[in-house]
Amino acid sequence: MEIIVETDTPPIPELEVITDAPAPVVAKEGFTWEVLLPYLLIALTPFLYVINKATSLYIWIVLKWLTDPKIDLKAKCPACGHRQDHKLEYNPQYECIIHTCSRCFAEWGQAPVVSASRWKVVSVPDQKDETEL
Numbered sequence: 338m339e340i341i342v343e344t345d346t347p348p349i350p351e352l353e354v355i356t357d358a359p360a361p362v363v364a365k366e367g368f369t370w371e372v373l374l375p376y377l378l379i380a381l382t383p384f385l386y387v388i389n390k391a392t393s394l395y396i397w398i399v400l401k402w403l404t405d406p407k408i409d410l411k412a413k414c415p416a417c418g419h420r421q422d423h424k425l426e427y428n429p430q431y432e433c434i435i436h437t438c439s440r441c442f443a444e445w446g447q448a449p450v451v452s453a454s455r456w457k458v459v460s461v462p463d464q465k466d467e468t469e470l
């Protein structure tokens with residue numbers, strides 16, 4: 338008994354021999370990226386170093402400026418929410434800065450950036466009164 342298997346695969350074509358092969362690719366001589374890249378890196382290294390240091394310095398300055406503690410001259414009033422320039426005064430009794438709201442005259446305290454024991458300022462209210470005149 339004979340078994341016949343039918344398939345849809347096409348017959349395998351015969352290989353052709355190519356006699357006119359293209360010419361091999363020859364690398365260009367002279368100014369190519371393989372030649373220029375090391376010299377370019379050597380020439381640009383100082384500039385890249387300076388740019389890197391400048392970028393680091395800029396980021397450090399921005400972070401220092403953002404995280405630097407400071408007294409906000411336009412602090413939000415806790416009573417009325419008004420946010421505008423207002424009166425600041427150091428109170429030696431409480432050793433804190435007293436904000437006075439310009440709208441509702443509410444007062445609230447804030448610790449100074451540098452503690453009062455480290456900067457010894459003598460209060461001179463009499464001299465202040467003379468300058469206002």
Ligand SMILES: [Zn+2]
Pocket residue numbers: 414415416417418419438439440441442443
């Ligand atoms: Zn207020």
